[in-house]
Amino acid sequence: MIVKLLSDLVSFKTVTPNGDAAIDYCAKFLEKIGFVCHKLNFGSVANLYAKYGTHNKNICFAGHVDVVPPLDGWNSDPFVLTERDGLLFGRGTNDMKGGLAAVLCAISAFLKKHTPDFSVSVMLTSDEEIMGKNGTSKIVQWIQERNEQITGCILCESCSTDATGEYIKIGCRGSLNVDFKSVGTQCHVVSSKKFVNHLHSFAKFISDFANTKLDDGNSNFSPSDIEMTSIDVANSVRNIIPANASAKFNIRFNDCWTFEKLEHFIKKQLPQNISVKFTRFGFPFIGSETYFTNFLAQSINKTLGTMPKIGTAGGNSDALSLHKLTNVVEIGTPIENAHIVNEYVSKTDLEKLYKIYFDILGSFSAYCAKHYSR
Numbered sequence: 001m002i003v004k005l006l007s008d009l010v011s012f013k014t015v016t017p018n019g020d021a022a023i024d025y026c027a028k029f030l031e032k033i034g035f036v037c038h039k040l041n042f043g044s045v046a047n048l049y050a051k052y053g054t055h056n057k058n059i060c061f062a063g064h065v066d067v068v069p070p071l072d073g074w075n076s077d078p079f080v081l082t083e084r085d086g087l088l089f090g091r092g093t094n095d096m097k098g099g100l101a102a103v104l105c106a107i108s109a110f111l112k113k114h115t116p117d118f119s120v121s122v123m124l125t126s127d128e129e130i131m132g133k134n135g136t137s138k139i140v141q142w143i144q145e146r147n148e149q150i151t152g153c154i155l156c157e158s159c160s161t162d163a164t165g166e167y168i169k170i171g172c173r174g175s176l177n178v179d180f181k182s183v184g185t186q187c188h189v190v191s192s193k194k195f196v197n198h199l200h201s202f203a204k205f206i207s208d209f210a211n212t213k214l215d216d217g218n219s220n221f222s223p224s225d226i227e228m229t230s231i232d233v234a235n236s237v238r239n240i241i242p243a244n245a246s247a248k249f250n251i252r253f254n255d256c257w258t259f260e261k262l263e264h265f266i267k268k269q270l271p272q273n274i275s276v277k278f279t280r281f282g283f284p285f286i287g288s289e290t291y292f293t294n295f296l297a298q299s300i301n302k303t304l305g306t307m308p309k310i311g312t313a314g315g316n317s318d319a320l321s322l323h324k325l326t327n328v329v330e331i332g333t334p335i336e337n338a339h340i341v342n343e344y345v346s347k348t349d350l351e352k353l354y355k356i357y358f359d360i361l362g363s364f365s366a367y368c369a370k371h372y373s374r
């Protein structure tokens with residue numbers, strides 16, 4: 001059933017942010033098993049909040065149906081699920097239609113066997129891959145306005161470099177884009193002694209900056225990381241020293257820093273002829289209290305026979321919005337297979353995920369009794 005569901009999901013060409021068809025498909029699937037579905041369109045982006053039951057205790061599974069464009073070089077049609085040696089190829093199989101198929105099957109199987117004393121909800125968006133403005137952040141607002149309670153949330157994302165299910169991502173580092181610009185005087189190469197070649201000092205500056213050690217990290221976060229992403233002088237000839245040079249960096253930073261502190265630290269190092277522009281993305285956060293993380297770790301341990309690692313490595317996701325609402329973690333497939341040409345997920349990994357999500361559902365009532373009875 002998981003493979004059939006994944007095959008259907010992959011067949012929808014949901015290149016971000018065009019998720020309508022897959023959102024409709026999931027809504028139909030969930031309605032059939034007793035969910036009440038709210039299709040939430042913000043701008044042109046289709047989203048879904050679906051809920052089973054009316055209990056206040058509510059476990060939510062979240063995700064997205066959109067995928068990045070397939071681009072060229074595939075060995076099979078990226079929108080036709082194709083099996084080779086136990087691996088299932090197709091755009092989105094890893095990020096994150098595989099996780100979605102596993103969780104929909106787990107919920108369906110669980111509700112066939114049990115009548116839970118808690119609600120189960122599913123939250124889906126179509127614009128995660130473009131850091132959605134009309135996706136999860138808007139659904140979170142909608143949920144807050146309705147005073148809807150969510151006790152805990154599992155984002156079924158591809159999220160770790162460890163094997164499937166062997167990592168719980170409990171938060172994320174912050175992300176700051178840093179653009180440096182060096183301005184000198186355009187001149188002939190033979191006049192450089194007169195005008196001073198600013199490219200030489202700029203090259204040293206950006207090299208030193210790239211090698212700056214920001215911190216040592218801490219128990220939740222790895223050390224902050226500076227990565228150069230571009231150097232540009234836009235010079236197509238050999239006998240000019242150009243007036244402008246620029247370099248771009250991305251910094252993934254931990255909670256030793258805030259945006260303000262980091263920007264101040266960088267500005268202090270600037271030579272006179274170099275300016276800087278910052279673009280802020282997500283801030284660093286921990287999205288889950290230890291008791292929720294531990295509950296999920298136990299479920300994984302029961303299912304896989306191994307305790308998962310717990311950390312904050314990897315990129316930004318919808319957890320950034322969701323943690324304003326409730327405890328949220330990510331449990332899914334390894335991120336190294338996301339966004340690649342010939343993207344795939346293994347059948348074994350889907351089966352593992354299915355079992356983990358099923359066990360989480362089976363253990364949720366006891367978890368609520370333990371933590372929310374007072």
Ligand SMILES: [Zn+2]
Pocket residue numbers: 064095096128157158
């Ligand atoms: Zn994803």
